[in-house]
Amino acid sequence: MSPTIKDVARKAGVAQSTVSLVINEGKHISQATRQKVLKAIRELNYHPRRSARVLATRKTGNIGFILADKYFYQAEPFYTRIFLGTEFEARKHNYYVLLTTVHEEFNPKKSIPRYLMEKNVDGVILTGKVSDALILYIKNSGIPVVLIDYFPKEGKFPSVLIDNLQGAYEAVVHLIRLGHRRIGFIGGTIDHPSISDRFKGYGQALEEFGLPKNSSLVAKDLPDSSAEDGYRAARKLLKLSTPPTALFATNDSMAMGSIRAAREAQLKVPDDLAVVGFDDIEVATHTHPPLTTMRVPKEEMGTLAVRKIVELIDSGDKFNEKTLIATELIVRGSCGATKV
Amino acid sequence: MSPTIKDVARKAGVAQSTVSLVINEGKHISQATRQKVLKAIRELNYHPRRSARVLATRKTGNIGFILADKYFYQAEPFYTRIFLGTEFEARKHNYYVLLTTVHEEFNPKKSIPRYLMEKNVDGVILTGKVSDALILYIKNSGIPVVLIDYFPKEGKFPSVLIDNLQGAYEAVVHLIRLGHRRIGFIGGTIDHPSISDRFKGYGQALEEFGLPKNSSLVAKDLPDSSAEDGYRAARKLLKLSTPPTALFATNDSMAMGSIRAAREAQLKVPDDLAVVGFDDIEVATHTHPPLTTMRVPKEEMGTLAVRKIVELIDSGDKFNEKTLIATELIVRGSCGATKV
DNA sequence: GAAAAATATCGAACCGCTTCGAATAATTAA
DNA sequence: TTAATTATTCGAAGCGGTTCGATATTTTTC
The missing domain is CATH 3.40.50.2300 (Response regulator)
Known part of the structure; x- marks a missing residue:
């Protein structure tokens, strides 16, 4: 059995409660006894048992x-x-x-x-x-x-x-600044507040730069926000008579799916289609080309x-x-x- | 304060210890009292506190x-x-x-x-x-x-x-059966037993099929087992005068890195270079082409x-x-x- | 120098549960 | 019918800490 507070008290020649006070840095402990107790603790290699503490303090840690x-x-x-x-x-x-x-x-x-x-x-x-x-x-x-x-x-x-709204806004502004005028939105279930905010940020950027909001360029409410979802959504958008020249996806998985869709459509990323994701997941570095994205400090x-x-x-x-x-x-x- | 065992005992009109026996399905409890106690527990919505139990039983759970x-x-x-x-x-x-x-x-x-x-x-x-x-x-x-x-x-x-040895063996045999004769090995630090076993499995497969063991085809002891490591190692192997036609990597990251190296060397995967990984991580599905790999049931x-x-x-x-x-x-x- | 205040230490109660021996009730054996 | 078992329930003692009021010791105040 490992030592208990009693053992420490005995060894240091003080009361149990004194040991407790030392441990918990209570006031009114003389240097002398503090040292005695600490010495005993060290020698016995004593560690208070969490479970006993929990019961006594009613804080679980x-x-x-x-x-x-x-x-x-x-x-x-x-x-x-x-x-x-x-x-x-x-x-x-x-x-x-x-x-x-x-x-x-x-x-x-x-x-x-x-x-x-x-x-x-x-x-x-x-x-x-x-x-x-x-x-x-x-x-x-x-x-x-x-x-x-x-x-x-x-x-x-x-x-x-x-700060989803701001993040999405910045991502889309970035695309606009690069000269894009037809920017698609690929997003997950809009009843998730994060996604809905990112959608708002997207809209806000378009507005601010006087770009039309074109609902045919918006693929939202994708159920899983998965790469597969992104792939399918992007494929649809790219088949439009005047397809987008850039895509903003609400996460990197979907952005990666979009890149795959572009490749299959014989489009070069970023020349024919620019893509920006969200999250900055590790794999996003390994796509071809590596993904531009909004980093979230996890x-x-x-x-x-x-x-x-x-x-x-x-x-x-x-x-x-x-x-x-x-x-x-x-x-x-x-x-x-x-x-x- | 949420109810304690005492409250239950009082409400059920029995001793505390009886309640405990009911909870812990002790022997020698009559149906009648068991029901009484269970009823009280239900009505009070009582849940034994883990911390108290821990202290009493000296098992933490x-x-x-x-x-x-x-x-x-x-x-x-x-x-x-x-x-x-x-x-x-x-x-x-x-x-x-x-x-x-x-x-x-x-x-x-x-x-x-x-x-x-x-x-x-x-x-x-x-x-x-x-x-x-x-x-x-x-x-x-x-x-x-x-x-x-x-x-x-x-x-x-x-x-x-x-079962690393067997797994690696099977992976390499798979490549051999597909007709490959020059199979490269890309692996992490060999002093990790898993990696060393996978290397053994690789060797065993070659031996069994009478293929030469060519150390120039082996890139091991890569420090991080990262995609980057795999990329660099593969690039080296592919620059050999007679490069390998297939690669076995000891994890998927390195396999993905290898694919990137192949692409940069204008080699088509799998036609010019076959790649097999290990682990079956999720991303391995999203490479181009998707990765063949040994699945590890995590x-x-x-x-x-x-x-x-x-x-x-x-x-x-x-x-x-x-x-x-x-x-x-x-x-x-x-x-x-x-x-x- | 005595009363008041502050400091240092102790003892005991308590946190909420389990467990074990004792006490009692119900059965069975003799 | 009584002693011996067995089944059921209870009370109390822990488990290993914390904490608070009491006590003893110093220090400060006037």
């Missing part, structure tokens, strides 16, 4: 991380990166992160992570589009919540979001979410600020801005 | 999942998939999975996950090549360990491994590892079996077996 499973199964390690960011930051604050995936539809029996039932987390980070019902359930259970990359139509929540989102939730946990506050994270245009080959 | 961080940062969600497999299976056994990443070099101060110090896991799954020192440290701490996809040169450990590895560790935890046994997982050849466009 755990943060739940909930992710809609469909995101985790997709190829891009987008959310994995976010998770990694949380894990890293959580470690600094001495928290563990418990990851669970849930199905998108809410099911009171299955959707509620065990750790909520078992009172085993101090706060929960919800990532991507999970069901609003689940979000509400957790919020109502009184436990702090932070949302990442999703925001329900109703309600107020602390959240870390991508780890950073995780980091900020953890800071936010730790703050909420510690302070007991109920603030609901949104944090908007700026994206960054990464210019590679697919938009034609860099002449090779 | 947690499994540690340790991963060398460099793996997690790479694009392919290979280990993510494995992790997902563990999380899924762990849930079934009512365990949580705590993920930590560690640096590859062992550092007694930083490498040892907190949950080990804090006695907060019942067992640990180590994935990929982490330092042997860490593995030993954990093993010696007396806590059950299961390794996934790595096995140190010395020592005995329960493990879940890919989720399955995670599942098996969890089953194994739960067994070790429950039984207290110290078995050290290796479990070899078979790979499966996925024939797509890059090997030339399917005529398009």
